[in-house]
Amino acid sequence: xxxxxxxxxxxxxxxxxxxxxxxxxxxxxxxxxxxxxxxxxxxxxxxxxxxxxxxxxxxxxxxxxxxxxxxxxxxxxxxxxxxxxxxxxxxxxxxxxxxxxxxxxxxxxxxxxxxxxxxxxxxxxxxxxxxxxxxxxxxxxxxxxxxxxxxxxxxxxxxxxxxxxxxxxxxxxxxxxxxxxxxxxxxxxxxxxxxxxxxxxxxxxxxxxxxxxxxxxxxxxxxxxxxxxxxxxxxxxxxxxxxxxxxxxxxxxxxxxxxxxxxxxxxxxxxxxxxxxxxxxxxxxxxxxxxxxxxxxxxxxxxxxxxxxxxxxxxxxxxxxxxxxxxxxxxxxxxxxxxxxxxxxxxxxxxxxxxxxxxxxxxxxxxxxxxxxxxxxxxxxxxxxxxxxxxxxxxxxx
Numbered sequence: 001x002x003x004x005x006x007x008x009x010x011x012x013x014x015x016x017x018x019x020x021x022x023x024x025x026x027x028x029x030x031x032x033x034x035x036x037x038x039x040x041x042x043x044x045x046x047x048x049x050x051x052x053x054x055x056x057x058x059x060x061x062x063x064x065x066x067x068x069x070x071x072x073x074x075x076x077x078x079x080x081x082x083x084x085x086x087x088x089x090x091x092x093x094x095x096x097x098x099x100x101x102x103x104x105x106x107x108x109x110x111x112x113x114x115x116x117x118x119x120x121x122x123x124x125x126x127x128x129x130x131x132x133x134x135x136x137x138x139x140x141x142x143x144x145x146x147x148x149x150x151x152x153x154x155x156x157x158x159x160x161x162x163x164x165x166x167x168x169x170x171x172x173x174x175x176x177x178x179x180x181x182x183x184x185x186x187x188x189x190x191x192x193x194x195x196x197x198x199x200x201x202x203x204x205x206x207x208x209x210x211x212x213x214x215x216x217x218x219x220x221x222x223x224x225x226x227x228x229x230x231x232x233x234x235x236x237x238x239x240x241x242x243x244x245x246x247x248x249x250x251x252x253x254x255x256x257x258x259x260x261x262x263x264x265x266x267x268x269x270x271x272x273x274x275x276x277x278x279x280x281x282x283x284x285x286x287x288x289x290x291x292x293x294x295x296x297x298x299x300x301x302x303x304x305x306x307x308x309x310x311x312x313x314x315x316x317x318x319x320x321x322x323x324x325x326x327x328x329x330x331x332x333x334x335x336x337x338x339x340x341x342x343x344x345x346x347x348x349x350x351x352x353x354x355x356x357x358x359x360x361x362x363x364x365x366x367x368x369x370x371x372x373x374x375x376x377x378x379x380x381x382x383x384x385x386x387x388x389x390x391x392x393x394x395x396x397x398x
Contacts (some may be wrong), residue, residue, distance in 0.1 A: 001104065003280050006262055007275045009262045009365030010036060010186050011259065013201050013203065013258065014353040015190075021190060021199055022119035024192075024198065029117060029257065030073075032190055033113070035074070039181050044073070046273065048109050049079065049112060050080070051098055051111070052357070054311065054356075055357045057085060058121065058125050060120055060121055061117065086385055088384065089389070090360060091260055092284075092381060094361060095281075098262070102266050110265070112262050112264055116356040117257045120257075120357065127143070143229055143294065146221030147233060149221070150225065151293055153246050153330075155237070159213070162326075162330070163212060166326040171207065172209075173344065174346060174347025177346035177347060182346050182373065183366075183369070185369060187201075200287075204352060205351050205352065209304075217249055220249055251325065251350060256350065260364075261361060279368050280396045286301065286390065289388045291390060293303045299335040301382050301391060305380065316338075316379065317342060317374055318345060322359060376397065378394060378396055
């Protein structure tokens with residue numbers, strides 16, 4: 001098996017729902033990144049495939065968006081495209097797919113990532129039993145993710161102040177990272193049809209967020225709990241006792257638009273392009289987890305990917321744990337014993353936003369930027385996934 005290397009990582013800024021990127025077709029979000037590859041030393045004609053994750057793959061995001069984006073970007077006709085979906089880990093799954101194919105020798109150079117325009121194609125637009133007929137899932141009754149997050153918080157005795165404090169820290173870290181230029185290497189500004197810049201900085205951030213401000217927000221998922229979902233979770237997990245609804249719009253991931261790409265190649269491809277690999281993809285995995293407490297999977301995914309990498313938790317310098325909800329990361333920290341100072345060092349989705357299909361790829365770039373900044377060797381990326389799943393990847397800086 002050959003080594004699969006990360007040659008580069010790039011992303012758009014994240015635009016808030018209804019904000020600066022709402023007018024941009026998702027194909028153009030991805031195409032803009034593909035168009036940026038030549039300036040980074042990547043010849044699109046050398047690319048074997050484009051693999052993109054998208055969660056709501058209908059309407060403007062339907063068909064095979066990766067192929068449409070490649071065509072819109074003027075990539076040679078010989079380069080195909082593929083679309084993948086593992087919900088919130090779709091972008092990471094795309095990178096894993098690319099790495100596996102390079103390692104197997106099937107491809108030499110694959111551009112992988114994801115795109116999601118949550119302004120134009122709202123979450124749930126693709127239907128399925130989740131939105132149309134939950135009884136098809138019996139005996140696995142669907143639990144809304146926010147209720148699961150509140151249940152996890154209640155299981156650990158986390159209060160509203162606890163999750164709000166985590167959110168304040170995420171906002172502070174993200175703002176500091178922007179001011180320090182931590183995202184500069186990865187960001188590709190989004191331009192409109194007239195070449196005017198539409199967005200060059202993440203738009204969802206709220207610098208200066210305080211505990212007092214967050215305390216005034218209403219619980220976002222209490223109505224779902226009262227509709228019967230609290231009772232269903234407690235039926236399966238009686239030890240929780242009572243679910244306190246502590247998650248709000250302020251301590252949950254932001255709904256945003258954006259795209260991210262990771263260039264994955266073999267050593268031979270890197271040499272022929274004259275590019276120095278930035279990291280080696282050491283190991284990757286996905287797991288299933290309890291569908292009622294569906295957001296706990298990153299713990300098992302972390303344990304499994306470390307085992308497959310032959311590493312210990314103490315070997316990891318940078319952890320990127322997707323901030324779907326504050327309780328997800330707080331649960332992960334408690335169960336793994338990881339150092340909070342090494343976790344989401346540049347903030348996370350609470351501050352920056354979570355463009356579903358793109359986030360996994362974006363986190364690879366963020367982790368690598370932070371690893372290089374710190375001079376560390378290993379980074380770990382993990383995301384919880386709807387329905388009770390999780391994915392993880394370990395990177396080694398080279």
